[in-house]
Amino acid sequence: MEFSEQALVLKVGRFREIDAWVRLFSPVRGGYTAFAFGGMKSRRRFLGCLDPLNHVRFKVRRSGRGGYHCLTEARLLDAPTNLRHDPPRLGMAINCLKFFEAVHIGPQGAADAYALLRAMLAALENASAPAALFPLFFRARLATLHGTFPVCDRCAVCGRPFGDDEAVCHVEAGRLTCPDCRRGGDHGVRQHLAPEALSLLESAVSGDPGAWAACRPDPAAAREFSRTVDLLVRFHLGLAWEQGGFVRA
Ligand SMILES: [Zn+2]
Structure with missing residues (x-):
C-alpha cells in the first residue's frame, strides 16, 4: 500500500550505515515513524527534506508484513530559516x-x-x-x-x-x-x-x-x-x- 501526504519532520536519526528513521506528524495519521533507506547517503533522493522542522510531501509505502512505513519520495514544501x-x-x-x-x-x-x-x-x-x-x-x-x-x-x-x-x-x-x-x-x-x-x-x-x-x-x-x-x-x-x-x- 502506498500513499502520499504532507507531514512535519519532528526528528531524524541514523541507523545502520546509511539509513535513517524519521519521526513525522501528519494531519491525517498523527505521529508515526518511517524509514528512509539510504537516507543518510543519497541525500539527493530526499533533496534536503530529512531535517527536523521541515514541512514535506512524502510518498510512503506501508509494508504488508511488518506494518512499517518506508519513505520512497519527498518534496520539500517549506523549511524555516x-x-x-x-x-x-x-x-x-x-x-x-x-x-x-x-x-x-x-x-x-x-x-x-x-x-x-x-x-x-x-x-x-x-x-x-x-x-x-x-x-x-x-x-x-x-x-x-x-x-x-x-x-x-x-x-x-x-x-x-x-x-x-x-x-x-x-x-x-x-x-x-x-x-x-x-x-x-x-x-x-x-x-x-x-x-x-x-x-x-x-x-x-x-x-x-x-x-x-x-x-x-x-x-x-x-x-x-x-x-x-x-x-x-x-x-x-x-x-x-x-x-x-x-x-x-
Ligand atoms: Zn463566579
Whole structure:
C-alpha cells in the first residue's frame, strides 16, 4: 500500500550505515515513524527534506508484513530559516516540540494539532523578537486541544464572564472562578490571576500564535500566567520541564 501526504519532520536519526528513521506528524495519521533507506547517503533522493522542522510531501509505502512505513519520495514544501539560525527561537521551537511529543495526540486530534504546530513554527519564524513566554502559550493551547485545560473566559461556578476582572485558578479542580465564587469545597492549590494574567491565558486558549510572540506583558502578569500554566500542566497532564526535557511529574 502506498500513499502520499504532507507531514512535519519532528526528528531524524541514523541507523545502520546509511539509513535513517524519521519521526513525522501528519494531519491525517498523527505521529508515526518511517524509514528512509539510504537516507543518510543519497541525500539527493530526499533533496534536503530529512531535517527536523521541515514541512514535506512524502510518498510512503506501508509494508504488508511488518506494518512499517518506508519513505520512497519527498518534496520539500517549506523549511524555516530564521528559526534555524537564531538559538533563542530554535530553543523555543524545540521546547514546544518536546512538549508536543510528551503529550501524545491521537489521530482524532491530529488535524488541529498539526495546524497548531504549523502556526507555532510560522510565528517563531516570522516574529521580530518572540516573547520568552511563547512556549507557555503553546503548552496551554495544546492542553486545551487535549481537553485538559480549563475554560478561561468565565467563572466555572456562576458562569459570569470575567471581562476585565480578576480570577482564581483552582489547580486540582482544573477550573477558574470569579473571586465571589472562590470559596468552593476544594482546599487545594489556588493561583490568583490579575486581569492582565487572565488575558494572557485567554490568548493562549483562543488567540493566535503571532500574538503570543508579540506580547510584552508586565513581569508580574507573566509570572502569574507562567505559574498557572505550569501548575495545571503538571497536575492534569503529569508533565514538568526539568533539565532540558519534560518528565513525568
Ligand atoms: Zn463566579
